[in-house]
Amino acid sequence: MAKKKIDESTVQLNGKTITVSSGPVGVYRTAGSVVFDVFNYLIIGLVALTTVLPIIYIVFNSFATELELQTRPMFIIPNTWSLSAYQYIFASNKLLRSFGNSVFITVFGTLINLFFTVTFAYPLSKKFLRGRKFWLNMVIISMFFSGGMIPGYIVVSSWLGMRGTYWALLLPGAISAYNMMIVKNFFQGIPQELEESANLDGCNDLSTLIRIVLPLSLPVLATFGLFYAVGHWNAYFGAMIYLTDDKMYPLQLILRNIIVTAESAAGDMSLMDPNFVEPPKQSIKMAVIVVATVPIMCIYPFLQKYFVKGVMVGALKG
Amino acid sequence: MDLLKNKWLYIMMIPGIIYFILFKYLPMWGVIIAFEDYSPFLGPLKSAWKGLYWFQRFFATRKWVDYLSNTLILSVMSIVLTFPAPIILALMLNEIRNMHYKKVTQTLLYVPHFISIVIVVSITYVIFGADGIIYKLTTQLLGRSIDYLGDPAVFRWMIVGQNIWKETGWGTIIFLAALTNVDTQLYEAAMIDGANRGQRLWHITLPAIRSTIVLLLVLRMGSVLDTGYEHLILMSNSLNRSVSQTLDVFVYQNGIQSGQYSYTTAVGLMKSLVSVIMVVSANKIAHALGEEGLY
Numbered sequence: 109m110a111k112k113k114i115d116e117s118t119v120q121l122n123g124k125t126i127t128v129s130s131g132p133v134g135v136y137r138t139a140g141s142v143v144f145d146v147f148n149y150l151i152i153g154l155v156a157l158t159t160v161l162p163i164i165y166i167v168f169n170s171f172a173t174e175l176e177l178q179t180r181p182m183f184i185i186p187n188t189w190s191l192s193a194y195q196y197i198f199a200s201n202k203l204l205r206s207f208g209n210s211v212f213i214t215v216f217g218t219l220i221n222l223f224f225t226v227t228f229a230y231p232l233s234k235k236f237l238r239g240r241k242f243w244l245n246m247v248i249i250s251m252f253f254s255g256g257m258i259p260g261y262i263v264v265s266s267w268l269g270m271r272g273t274y275w276a277l278l279l280p281g282a283i284s285a286y287n288m289m290i291v292k293n294f295f296q297g298i299p300q301e302l303e304e305s306a307n308l309d310g311c312n313d314l315s316t317l318i319r320i321v322l323p324l325s326l327p328v329l330a331t332f333g334l335f336y337a338v339g340h341w342n343a344y345f346g347a348m349i350y351l352t353d354d355k356m357y358p359l360q361l362i363l364r365n366i367i368v369t370a371e372s373a374a375g376d377m378s379l380m381d382p383n384f385v386e387p388p389k390q391s392i393k394m395a396v397i398v399v400a401t402v403p404i405m406c407i408y409p410f411l412q413k414y415f416v417k418g419v420m421v422g423a424l425k426g
Numbered sequence: 427m428d429l430l431k432n433k434w435l436y437i438m439m440i441p442g443i444i445y446f447i448l449f450k451y452l453p454m455w456g457v458i459i460a461f462e463d464y465s466p467f468l469g470p471l472k473s474a475w476k477g478l479y480w481f482q483r484f485f486a487t488r489k490w491v492d493y494l495s496n497t498l499i500l501s502v503m504s505i506v507l508t509f510p511a512p513i514i515l516a517l518m519l520n521e522i523r524n525m526h527y528k529k530v531t532q533t534l535l536y537v538p539h540f541i542s543i544v545i546v547v548s549i550t551y552v553i554f555g556a557d558g559i560i561y562k563l564t565t566q567l568l569g570r571s572i573d574y575l576g577d578p579a580v581f582r583w584m585i586v587g588q589n590i591w592k593e594t595g596w597g598t599i600i601f602l603a604a605l606t607n608v609d610t611q612l613y614e615a616a617m618i619d620g621a622n623r624g625q626r627l628w629h630i631t632l633p634a635i636r637s638t639i640v641l642l643l644v645l646r647m648g649s650v651l652d653t654g655y656e657h658l659i660l661m662s663n664s665l666n667r668s669v670s671q672t673l674d675v676f677v678y679q680n681g682i683q684s685g686q687y688s689y690t691t692a693v694g695l696m697k698s699l700v701s702v703i704m705v706v707s708a709n710k711i712a713h714a715l716g717e718e719g720l721y
Contacts, residue, residue: 148518156531159538162549182559228442231435255453256694258681263453266466280449313434342542345656349682360544367548368660390557397548404540
């Protein structure tokens with residue numbers, strides 16, 4: 109639909125001056141309208157601030173000394189800067205190891221996600237494929253009905269014997285039905301002629317997918333790759349119920365253990381004195397939160413570039 | 427012939443088919459253990475058949491009323507409070523004319539969506555706990571302290587508050603996307619006809635996102651018994667047990683933690699059935715109201 113664009117211009121109507129602009133925001137310049145604008149800008153600014161203020165607070169306070177945290181009532185920027193909390197949490201290799209585990213799970217998990225999603229979405233995007241309707245229905249039903257938490261847990265841990273291995277974290281979520289449907293719809297939108305000419309040039313369906321379709325789908329794959337990656341990085345529940353060896357724990361689970369169940373942050377040190385586990389100090393909790401959040405903040409610019417697009421694709425279909 | 431010509435397509439489908447069978451349909455078949463006395467050693471085929479025993483047992487405990495009411499109260503609270511929040515915020519963002527300001531605030535508003543629930547709860551522990559800044563602040567202001575993490579009266583507000591903080595900004599995207607499809611000529615025509623801002627909002631902007639609202643509401647109805655157990659089990663403790671025990675949490679604690687697989691599968695099955703019924707009936711209502719709904 110072509111949108112008529114009118115930039116701001118003034119029109120005389122019934123003796124009143126109207127500022128007309130495109131969009132819902134062209135206004136009578138009435139007092140009420142101006143007051144509304146002021147409050148609207150103010151409230152949105154405040155809301156935006158509340159979303160990031162807790163994070164900023166935690167980041168700055170993690171660099172404060174424990175003494176300052178205990179004695180100074182309320183502050184955001186510390187008087188004395190200190191790295192002692194970070195030195196403490198990196199003194200044992202518990203946190204570093206779990207960081208490495210999380211990176212491993214995220215990278216491999218995302219590759220598995222993309223492989224499974226693409227290889228299933230591509231054949232299903234071909235309308236001539238036999239049995240397509242059947243498999244599509246199978247996917248859609250699974251979006252609305254599931255066996256529930258316990259049968260899923262039993263299947264993965266006992267029937268498939270994945271308990272205690274990373275497979276239990278990597279495979280059960282390999283395809284998000286919703287994401288796969290969007291990728292399928294995107295493949296359907298690629299002009300059929302491109303693929304046919306590749307076929308004439310001697311490409312089979314596999315090499316057409318790799319050489320023609322995937323390069324055209326890079327933005328979509330980047331979007332869903334990022335979604336999947338964030339999901340893996342942020343997950344703790346699977347690790348909590350399936351993993352048996354705490355050397356394999358990802359960062360989020362370690363964070364949960366330190367803060368929610370007040371476990372010592374220097375796990376290996378508590379081994380030396382099993383009778384005395386000091387609850388982690390405020391500054392140490394904050395430092396662990398920062399370490400777990402930093403990677404997400406690092407890829408946030410990329411997320412920002414792609415995710416709105418990804419949601420839009422879904423929204424337009426829906 | 428078709429098999430040969432498209433052999434690569436069929437080969438490609440194999441991993442996906444295996445995935446759906448193993449991880450989606452095998453668990454669906456696995457609900458059979460709700461009718462058995464499942465023993466991991468005997469397996470689902472050899473375990474003793476129990477019929478509806480576990481269902482009867484659940485309703486005989488009388489505790490089920492608590493689980494159900496905890497679930498429904500939390501769910502209704504979060505629908506009433508969290509559902510409208512992104513709509514209101516999207517409408518407010520839509521009225522912003524300074525594109526630079528809009529972009530900056532949106533960038534900030536989307537951040538919490540990508541932060542894990544563990545981190546959200548951890549931040550809550552740190553700032554609402556006994557050493558936390560909010561705890562100290564409200565203690566000073568009110569002259570008495572509020573136990574944010576233990577008091578059952580505050581528990582639900584904390585859960586809803588965390589959800590609003592985390593998902594409101596992200597939730598605006600879908601409405602803002604719907605709003606970009608509105609023909610700007612409608613607004614111009616309305617302005618020439620003398621409609622003020624409120625009237626334009628009511629007669630043009632809101633109808634434009636009406637079907638999106640209905641669609642999301644139908645979907646939300648399907649998860650009316652889901653309380654986000656990954657979130658709840660992080661926030662629940664011995665002090666707030668009386669309100670934090672929802673059906674989800676019950677299934678997790680008695681199933682995965684205590685190993686009563688058959689019993690909790692029966693409870694989970696009832697939950698799944700209710701959610702299917704809810705989606706179907708919400709969709710019917712949407713149709714009756716002249717909306718497109720989900721399907």
